[in-house]
Amino acid sequence: MILQPIMPDGNSSNAEEASDHRSQQASQQASQISPQSTAQQPQEGIIQQQQPAAQPAAYRPQQARMDQRKKKKSSETVKLLISEFNDYGHRTTVHGLGHMYQSTDVRRKLFWLLITIVGCFACGIHIYFIVANYNETPVNSVILNGGVHVNFPDVTLCNMYPISESVQNHGAGEIRGHIRKYWRFFRGFIKASAGMDNSTKDRFKMARKFFQIFWASEDTRDLAHDDDLFLVYCRYKSRPCSNKQFKMVQNIDYWNCYTFTPKFDGEEEEDRRVYSGNEDEGLNLIMYTNSHLRNIHASNALTTTKGFYDEENNGKDSSNGDKSNYLERYLVNYNLSLNQLLAGDKMEPDGIRVILHEKGTYPHMDMNSVIVGNGDYSKVVFSMERKISKNRPDFPCRETSEDAADEEVEYVSYYPGVDVRYTTKRPPPNFKKFKRDRLDYVVTRVQDLFWSSCSCYTHVVPFSHFNSKLCYFCRNGRDPVEIRRTLERVHCHDRVYQNQLKKNILTYFSDSQRFQPCTGDEYDVKMGSSAWPSQRDIMFLVDQYVIPAFLHESVGNRSYNSILKNTRVYPIRDIIGTTPEQAIGSKTIKSFNWTVDEFLIRKSFLKVAIHADSPTGTLNEEVESYSFAEALSEIGGIFGLYAGVSLLTFFEFVELAYLMATKPKEVTRHEKDGKSKFAMLQQTMEDGELPASEVLKYKQLFDRGNCCALPTASASQQSRSFIMQAEREGSVRRPVIVS
Numbered sequence: 047m048i049l050q051p052i053m054p055d056g057n058s059s060n061a062e063e064a065s066d067h068r069s070q071q072a073s074q075q076a077s078q079i080s081p082q083s084t085a086q087q088p089q090e091g092i093i094q095q096q097q098p099a100a101q102p103a104a105y106r107p108q109q110a111r112m113d114q115r116k117k118k119k120s121s122e123t124v125k126l127l128i129s130e131f132n133d134y135g136h137r138t139t140v141h142g143l144g145h146m147y148q149s150t151d152v153r154r155k156l157f158w159l160l161i162t163i164v165g166c167f168a169c170g171i172h173i174y175f176i177v178a179n180y181n182e183t184p185v186n187s188v189i190l191n192g193g194v195h196v197n198f199p200d201v202t203l204c205n206m207y208p209i210s211e212s213v214q215n216h217g218a219g220e221i222r223g224h225i226r227k228y229w230r231f232f233r234g235f236i237k238a239s240a241g242m243d244n245s246t247k248d249r250f251k252m253a254r255k256f257f258q259i260f261w262a263s264e265d266t267r268d269l270a271h272d273d274d275l276f277l278v279y280c281r282y283k284s285r286p287c288s289n290k291q292f293k294m295v296q297n298i299d300y301w302n303c304y305t306f307t308p309k310f311d312g313e314e315e316e317d318r319r320v321y322s323g324n325e326d327e328g329l330n331l332i333m334y335t336n337s338h339l340r341n342i343h344a345s346n347a348l349t350t351t352k353g354f355y356d357e358e359n360n361g362k363d364s365s366n367g368d369k370s371n372y373l374e375r376y377l378v379n380y381n382l383s384l385n386q387l388l389a390g391d392k393m394e395p396d397g398i399r400v401i402l403h404e405k406g407t408y409p410h411m412d413m414n415s416v417i418v419g420n421g422d423y424s425k426v427v428f429s430m431e432r433k434i435s436k437n438r439p440d441f442p443c444r445e446t447s448e449d450a451a452d453e454e455v456e457y458v459s460y461y462p463g464v465d466v467r468y469t470t471k472r473p474p475p476n477f478k479k480f481k482r483d484r485l486d487y488v489v490t491r492v493q494d495l496f497w498s499s500c501s502c503y504t505h506v507v508p509f510s511h512f513n514s515k516l517c518y519f520c521r522n523g524r525d526p527v528e529i530r531r532t533l534e535r536v537h538c539h540d541r542v543y544q545n546q547l548k549k550n551i552l553t554y555f556s557d558s559q560r561f562q563p564c565t566g567d568e569y570d571v572k573m574g575s576s577a578w579p580s581q582r583d584i585m586f587l588v589d590q591y592v593i594p595a596f597l598h599e600s601v602g603n604r605s606y607n608s609i610l611k612n613t614r615v616y617p618i619r620d621i622i623g624t625t626p627e628q629a630i631g632s633k634t635i636k637s638f639n640w641t642v643d644e645f646l647i648r649k650s651f652l653k654v655a656i657h658a659d660s661p662t663g664t665l666n667e668e669v670e671s672y673s674f675a676e677a678l679s680e681i682g683g684i685f686g687l688y689a690g691v692s693l694l695t696f697f698e699f700v701e702l703a704y705l706m707a708t709k710p711k712e713v714t715r716h717e718k719d720g721k722s723k724f725a726m727l728q729q730t731m732e733d734g735e736l737p738a739s740e741v742l743k744y745k746q747l748f749d750r751g752n753c754c755a756l757p758t759a760s761a762s763q764q765s766r767s768f769i770m771q772a773e774r775e776g777s778v779r780r781p782v783i784v785s
Contacts, residue, residue, distance in 0.1 A: 193665025328657025
């Protein structure tokens with residue numbers, strides 16, 4: 047097998063002269079080397095297949111040569127990268143860089159270098175402010191009147207007097223018997239709270255606290271207002287409605303509240319859609335508030351009890367050590383309304399509180415509401431605004447989740463009471479799911495605060511647990527040990543409420559902003575009212591609405607009665623002064639005689655109309671004032687302004703990075719390929735097929751880069767440029783092995 051070198055073809059005389067000169071040098075060196083010396087002493091560049099491991103002296107020159115080759119290779123790599131960058135500078139579209147490389151004068155190069163550096167610095171600062179402005183996500187509010195269809199909201203009605211006056215009037219004996227039997231008129235609580243009722247204000251405060259314990263521990267639904275009794279007339283969109291559209295929601299402030307949901311036999315969305323702003327397109331109600339009977343019946347007229355109010359008598363009670371007399375006398379004599387104890391010193395007005403809230407949400411007491419007074423005809427007009435917010439870092443909101451559990455919250459709607467009242471297993475509480483709202487986050491934080499501090503939950507906000515975990519819950523109002531434990535939790539609860547909750551509530555509301563739904567409906571409420579009914583309409587009201595509604599209704603025949611088990615309270619008897627038996631015994635309802643007190647009618651009934659002011663609402667949508675497309679356009683303009691950089695320039699950078707990453711690897715690969723071919727030359731020489739002079743000639747070709755490998759930095763700059771150009775043009779051909 048004979049190796050035949052093929053030299054580059056071309057017209058360059060310099061290349062031929064260089065080739066002849068290298069051939070002559072190779073011949074002279076070959077003539078000085080004998081075959082014996084060649085076999086005994088390896089020449090530089092020739093790789094021996096076997097190296098004795100026991101010759102460290104021969105190993106040191108080889109290690110030195112390897113270190114020298116590594117340094118040489120690193121230097122060649124750096125020079126190669128610089129060469130690539132120089133080539134990039136001549137052909138780049140970056141204006142300043144191109145001018146700098148194309149300039150022949152040093153001063154011009156420095157000038158364009160300075161311009162390029164200043165331009166890049168200014169470009170970087172400008173880009174920083176653009177990106178910072180985009181990250182802030184500024185928005186503009188686009189308000190479009192009439193942009194959405196109005197949906198009728200949920201309407202929650204709460205009587206300002208939590209306990210029915212009819213129940214207190216006719217069921218007083220059974221109520222007193224219940225409190226005596228199961229609570230002993232709170233005597234144990236009063237004794238355990240000795241020294242805390244030295245004034246009338248303190249006594250009212252303590253009595254109110256005791257009845258909060260009573261509410262948290264008992265099933266009080268039959269003492270409060272019933273939906274059948276307070277609802278006299280109901281029309282929604284000119285269609286009759288009933289208590290089937292009302293659902294009970296209990297809270298400590300108003301006990302029994304009822305939420306109206308416009309859901310009939312058809313689709314709920316269609317039932318909620320408002321088609322006009324007329325009064326007939328809304329909810330029309332006539333309600334019986336049942337809150338002024340004590341001003342009518344002389345036997346139960348509002349009087350004062352000296353033992354409850356007189357400060358001097360308080361001192362006598364204290365000296366005698368009987369701390370329970372004032373509350374027991376009040377409950378036994380029944381000269382004060384229980385509603386007075388529940389209200390404390392707040393002096394609430396009479397009437398109905400109307401809360402309008404978004405469909406499916408919980409009626410929090412902090413929501414927008416109005417109070418419709420007794421003896422008034424009130425028009426509650428609402429307007430709807432649908433707000434679509436952007437989820438921004440500074441003003442976050444909650445995106446709609448596909449998981450229903452993330453969009454709902456569960457609260458106790460009402461609770462049947464404690465085990466002491468039931469011979470069988472206690473009925474489970476009525477848990478109801480509501481659509482999660484911003485205020486629900488505040489409720490969660492508040493409940494977590496009480497649980498971490500007192501290991502119990504508060505009753506002043508909605509709760510999602512059994513009432514046995516409430517701080518005000520008492521399992522047995524007669525057991526001194528249970529009373530003491532309850533008061534310890536109550537004291538902890540009140541301490542957290544006064545010292546911690548009031549300090550943190552603003553923080554909770556501020557943090558709840560990120561839980562505000564990004565899309566939601568808000569209702570703005572306006573109300574106007576006038577005196578109602580007129581004197582000429584009183585008889586018509588009673589005859590056409592009151593008697594038909596209350597003729598067969600009574601308190602005490604409900605399935606959930608736990609306190610009034612033996613009492614039947616008929617509101618019709620308090621209104622018209624006759625019994626249902628007398629009315630039913632007549633041939634017709636209109637045939638019997640009845641009388642009514644005008645004051646009672648005016649102070650026990652009200653009429654309210656709730657409707658939208660327009661079938662269309664306002665769309666308030668936040669849109670990005672600085673979109674991604676605008677930011678990208680500005681960034682591109684800034685690059686073009688300061689450096690003349692475009693999208694093509696970006697790909698030039700990509701190409702430069704690719705070349706710098708791959709060129710050193712390519713050089714290494716060609717060097718390894720050259721070494722393997724040179725090993726073949728050495729084997730050919732050992733086989734006697736090629737003289738040593740020819741081997742040296744090829745070795746010089748390998749070292750100079752003219753054969754079997756890319757040019758290296760050891761060659762002259764002129765021959766390197768010539769060979770690289772010749773390789774690109776295809777004029778350089780590698781040696782081939784001819785067998």
